[in-house]
Amino acid sequence: MQTHFSDADRQKPHIQEAEQVLRACVxxxxxxxxxxxxxxxxxxxxxxxxxxxxMKELLESPDDDTNVTAETRLHLDRCLTCLNCETTCPSGVEYHKLLNIGRAEIERRAPRPAAERLTRYGLRKMLVNPARFQTLLKLGQTFKPLVPAPLRSKMPPAPVNAGIRPAANRHPRRVLMLEGCVQPGLSPNTNAATARVLDRLGISVTPVPEAGCCGAIDFHLNAQQQALERIRANIDAWWPYVEQGAEAIVQTASGCGAFVKDYGEMLKDDPAYAARAQTISEMTRDIVEMLREAPLETLNLKESKRLAFQCPCTLQHAQRLGGAVENVLTTLGFSLTAVQDAHLCCGSAGTYSITQPELATQLRDNKLNALEAGNPEMIVTANIGCQTHLAGANRTPVRHWIEVVDDTLV
Structure with a gap:
């Protein structure tokens, strides 16, 4: 694609990156x-x-040109950031990089209306702090009829109890695990189940309570500087354990995993953090990456279920791990139903199901129709956002796949 940036614009780092992406598009x-x-x-x-x-038109226009911002914002807001386009693109266009630049440019040039800014600020403050989120969740469950409809469907009536976690230092092999911000409230058993399954494989999970939200919520709501601050804080929290020999940082939410794997790219120009951020990214593993390399034959299952697996976009398109969970579940003896158009997004996409509820509901219902076509006993997924979004329809039960593995271990 031909671009028309001025020589002055080409001196700006974000324009240099945008031009590289734009020129790759054919x-x-x-x-x-x-x-x-x-x-x-x-x-x-x-x-x-x-x-x-x-976005090309926006970036090439002068700062005082307000004609392009409203229309551009509307259509960029509707983007799920599912990255299906990057998986499909034969030219390797890194669309997500251009999208991050375009969204930040709109926020800089034309701040949102006050109501939108307040909603986004409220989402950030409500979701990124686990203790605050759990308090608000309990209040919401108590007064559920008063909760706005887009949020009401996200609240599980009774999350599965977490149960007991194994001791943190039982095995020589040790990993860290990001607990997440909303998952401990919405699905507290997921991380506990992960720790139990890893324990059966001879791997101990070391808790790092100082590590907080991965930063994705702030970043995708265009509070990018706040996201970078969270990233640096997480690196600081993990680093002593990395120096002590932790072999990996395990993620049970594929959305968090995709974001943490990008820490090195996001801090590549920060001399104080670039090297450590790259190390953290290289150490980050989705839980399926741990299991597919493990001796699964040592895990004995007391039963198997007929499952439909919903592969989150952040697992198949961002992390390029499509098929990995399916292979592990099949190896363990589970029966998986076929899912038509498995590459399409369910509509969760972080906070998208709240900020774009109409489109998100259509996508969710289409996804559920595809998942339920094979009459599964349960739908399993690999991301807390997808899990709560799909479960909000109150149709087939939805859980994280690692919980089902944990439930069926002898």
Whole structure:
């Protein structure tokens, strides 16, 4: 794609990065064929190719040109950031990098209306602190009829009890685990089940309570500087344990895993953190990466279930681990049903199901129809956002796949 940046603009780091992405695009449109929002809306501007043109126009226009911002914001806000387009693209266009630049540029040039800013600020403050989130969740469950509908469907009536975790230093092999911000409240058993399964494989989980939210919520709500502060704080919290020999940082939410694996890229220009951030990214493992390398034959299951696996976008498109969970579950003896259009997003996408409820509901219902076509006993997934979004329809039960493995161990 041809660009028209001035020599002065080309001296700016974000324009240099944007131009590199833009020039890789050859206008082929393969991305639109797999874009969930383009399939729903049929508008070129709601597909990756159209959004790329809108961002190009925005970045090439002068700061005082306000004509492009409102339309561009609308269509960028509708983007799920599912990265299906990157998996499809034959030219290797790194769309997500351009999207981050475009969204930040709009926020800089044209701040949102006060109501939108308040909503986004409230989401950030409500979700990123586990203790605050759990307090608000309990209040919401107590007064559920008063909770706004988009939030009400996210609240589980009674999360599965977490149970007992094994001692942290039982085995020579030790890993760290990001507890997450909303998962301890919405699905407290997920991380406990992970620790029990890893313990059976001779791996101990060391808790690091100082590590907080991964930063993805702040970043994707365009509070990018606050996200970088969280990233640095997490690196500081993990680093002593890394120096003491922890072999990996395990993620049970694929959204967090995808974001932490990008720490090195996001802090590459920070001389104080670049090297450590890259090390953290290289050490980060989704739980399925730990299990697929483990001696699964040592795990004995007392039963198997008929499952449908919903592969989150952050697992298959961002981390490129599509098929990994399915292979582990099949090896363990579970029966998996076929899922049509498994590459499409369920509509959760972080806070998207709250900020874009109409589109998110359509995507969720389409995904559930595909998942339920094989009559599974249960739907399993690998990300807390997808789990709560799908479960909010009150149809087939939805859990994290590692919990089902833990439940069936002899």
């Amino acid at each position: 206008h082929c449109g393969f991305c639109n064929a797999t874009c969930p929002t383009y399939q729903l809306l049929g508008d070129e501007r709601d597909g990756p190719r159209g959004r790329i043109y809108l």
